[in-house]
Amino acid sequence: MVRWSEWAGTVAPGFICVTESRQAGRSPGPGENLQKWLVSLPPTLFLLAFLVAPALLMVVASFQQVGDFGGLLPVLENGQSTLSLEAYRFFFGDWIYAEIFLRSFLVATATTLLCLLLAYPLALLIATGGKRHRDLLVLLVILPLASNFLIRIYAWMIVLGPAELLYTPFAVIVGMVYVHLPFMILPLYTNLESHDPALLEAAQDLGAGAWTRFWRITLPLSLPGVWSGSALVFIPVLGMFAIPELLGGTRDILIGNLIKEQFLDNRDWPLGSTLSILLTAAVLLLAWLAAWAGRPRRGRA
Amino acid sequence: MALLEIRKVSRRFGNLKALDDVSLSIEAGEFFTLLGPSGCGKTTLLRLIAGFDEPDSGEVLLDAQPLAGIPAEKRPVHTVFQSYALFPHMTVAQNVAFPLQMAGKHPEEIGRRLGEVLEMVHLADKAQQFPNELSGGQKQRVALARALINKPRLLLLDEPLAALDAKLREQITSELIALQRDVGITFVFVTHSQQEALAVSHRVAVMNGGRVEQVGAPEQIYGFPRNRFVADFIGTINLLPVEVRVAGGDALRLVANGLGEIVSTPVAEASTGQRGAYAVRPERVRIFSAGDVCELDNHFQGTVNEHLYLGDVTVYKIALDNGAVLEALLANSTSGRTGFLERGAVVGVGWHRSAGVYLRD
Ligand SMILES: Nc1ncnc2c1ncn2[C@@H]1O[C@H](COP(=O)(O)OP(=O)(O)OP(=O)(O)O)[C@@H](O)[C@H]1O
Ligand SMILES: [Mg+2]
Secondary structure (H helix, E strand, C coil): HHHHHHHHCCCHHHHHHHHHHHHHCCCCCCHHHHHHHHHHHHHHHHHHHHHHHHHHHHHHHHCCCCCEEEEEEECEEEEEEECCCCCHHHHHHHHHHHHHHHHHHHHHHHHHHHHHHHHHHHHHHHHCCHHHHHHHHHHHHHHHCCCCHHHHHHHHHHHHHCCCCCCCCHHHHHHHHHHHHEEEHHHHHHHHHCCCCCHHCCCCCCCCCHHHHHHHHHHHHHHHHHHHHHHHHHHHHCCCHHHHHHHHHHCCCCCCHHHHHHHHCCHHHHHHHHHHHHHHHHHHHHHHHHHHCCCCCCCCC | CCCCCEEEEEECCCCCCEEEEEEECCCCCCCEECCCCCCHEEEHHHHHHCCCCCCEEEEEECCCCCCCCHHHCCEEEECCCCCCCCCCCHHHHHHHHHHHHHEEEECCHHHHHHHHHHHHHCHHCCCCCHHCCHHHHHHHHHHHHHHHHCCCCEEEEEEECCCHHHHHHHHHHHHHHHHHHHHHHHEEEEEEEEHHHHHHHCCEEECCCCCCEEEECCHHHHCCCCHHHHHHCCCCCEEEEEEEEEECCEEEEECCCCCCCEEEECCCCCCCCEEEEEEECCHHEEEEECCCCCCEEEEEHHHHHHHHCCCEEEEEEEEECCEEEEEEEECCCCCCCCCCCCCCCEEEEEEECCEEEECCC
16 A cells, blocks of 8 residues: 555646646737637627617616607706606505516426426437437427417417317416427437436446436436526516417416516506516526526536 | 356347357456457456346356346446546545445445545545546546445456556556455456556456457466467567477477478477467577577577667567568667667577467467
8 A cells, every 4th residue: 555655645746737737728818818809899799789788778768757658758858857766666566566576487487397397308318319319309399499489379279279278377388388398408408418428337337226327417417407498498488478468368467468568558668667677687686596506616517 | 166257258239249259257356357459349348247238148147146137236346437437526525435325335334434445545635526626547546446435346447547648557557456455356457458467467368359369367378379369469479480390299390481490399289280370579589699509499590680779678670591580689788879789780599499389370
C-alpha cells in the first residue's frame, strides 16, 4: 500500500494542475471581444425592439386610463398626468380575478403533470428502442404540429361532442394535454437519448435491479429534460385562450381568455396590460423559485 | 475446482464468430489476463461472464454453479469499465457506496467500508467531489474502488488503463498488482498491450479471432509461443522458414534454406520432412566478431544492415547469407555511443539450442 500513497502524492497534484489550468482557459483578446459583440448584436437588437420595448409599453399602459372610444388616454392632458393605479385597484378589488388566476395555474399544473406522465414512458421508449425506428417515431411526434392548431381543436369538438364531454373542464384539459404533449416529449427524448448506456450497465453490474436503475440513474439524470419540458408546457398553457374558449364552458375561462377579452371585447387596455404584467410576474416568480429549488449544486452539469 | 470455468463457449453476431469454442478455467486469487488484438472477442467474453449477454452454446460456471439465467445484478461479479461509467450525478462517496446500498448493507457498515476503501485508493479528500471534477487517474481509482467495495468473487477489468497516458499507466499497473495481492480478489484483466499483460498477470490467455491461442504464465507465453500468431503478437521475434531434417532423439535438426542446419530442442509435434518456422527472440541472439571461434550450437555469418538506437539497447538488423534478416539486441553499456557496430560490418551471430522454438505451420 506504500505505493498507492507514493503515487497519489507525486502524480495526482500534477494532474490536478493540468486540469485546472485547462479549465481556467485563457482570457479572450480584444479582437475576440469585438467579435463576440458583433455576433450578439443582431439578437440583442431584436430582443430590445420586440420584447423589451413592448413590455415597457405595456407597463406604461397598465397605469394609463381608458380613452373615450377605447384605446388609451394620453399620458399628459393639459399638463396634468393621467396615470393612475385604477387597473390594479380593480384587479385586487374583486376575488373573481384571483380565482381565475388560481384556476389557470391549476389547469397549467394539471396539464404539465399529465403531459409528463404520458410523455416520459414514450420518450424513454423512443430513446432506448431500436435506432432504426427512432427518427420515424420522432417524426410521428412532431407530425401533428404540421396541421393547423385550430383545425385539430375542432376535430376534438367532433370527438368530444357526441360523448357529451364538450364544454367541460375535462375537455379543456384534454385539449391542453393533446396540444402540448410534443413539447414535453421532445426535450425528454433529447435528454434520455443522450444518456450513456454504460451507466445503466454499471448500475446493473453493481447490483441494481430494473426499478432501482430507473430511480437512481435514469430519472435523476433526466431532470433537466423534465424541467425544460415542463416549462415549455406550463407557460404556454397559462396564456392559452383558444382551447378554453372552444372546448370549455362559460365557467372554464382562464387568464388568457380574460386578457384577450380586455383587449378585443371590453377595449380596456389598461386592465388587459395589468393582467398580462401580473401573469408575467407570477410566471417569473415561479421560474425563479424553481431555479432556486433546483439550483445547480457543485459539479452538476 | 476452479473459481471460474468457461466451457466450450461460442457467441455469434450474424455471420461473425465473436467467440469460437472458448474454454478457460481461472483459479481463485489469480490475476488472469485476456490478451489479443482489437476485435478478437475479449469484451464479448467479459460481457458473458458479467451477465450482459448469454453464450449461444457452452456454459460459464462460477464456483461450480452454472451462471446461465442469472441476471447481471445477481452475479457476484463486478466490472471496471473502460470508460469508467461513473455516475455523474453522484459524488465520489455516493458512487463508491452504491454497491453496498444495492446489497442492502446497514448505513453504519456502509460508512465504515466507504472510509476504508477511499483510504485504500487515497481518495478520502475527494469524497464529496463529483466525477467531472476529477483527473483521469482519479476517476480510474473511483471506478476501481466502486467495483471492489462489495468484495465480488470476481473482478472484471476491461482495458481499465487505456484512457491514461503511458506514464500513469505504468504506475497504476504496479498499483493494480499490489492491490490485487492485498484484497485477494480474482482479477480478469483485458488488454491489447502485451507489455501490460506480461507485467501484471499470473497467467495470460492469448486470443485471436474469437479463439484462445495459448494459455500460460507470461514467461511461458513469451518464451515458448505455441504458434506463429502468439510468437508474432508477443514482443518481437525472428522467424525463419525451416524444414525438419531429423525429429526425435535428443535434438531437433532443422534446415533453413541456404543457411544450413539449426539445432533446436525436440518438440512432440515435429516429424521429418515437415515445414514450419523457427523462432528466436532478438535478445537471445548473440553477436560476436566474424573470426571468433563459437561454441554455440547455432552460428552463422552476416552483415550489419542497419541499427536502431533505443537508448537502453540498440537493435541490429543483420542480413544472413541466405538473405534472411535477423534482429539482435545489444545492451548499451557505454553511454555516448549509439552502438558498437557500424553498417556493413561482417559479424557472427549465434544462439544456444534452447534459445529458440520450432513452430509447425
Ligand atoms: N453487439 C454486437 N453486435 C454485433 N457485433 C458485435 C457486437 N459486439 C461485438 N461484436 C463484434 O464481435 C467482435 C468482437 O468484439 P469485442 O468487442 O469482443 O472485441 P474486443 O476484443 O473487445 O476488441 P477491442 O480490443 O477493440 O475492445 C468484433 O468484430 C465486433 O465487431
Ligand atoms: Mg473491448
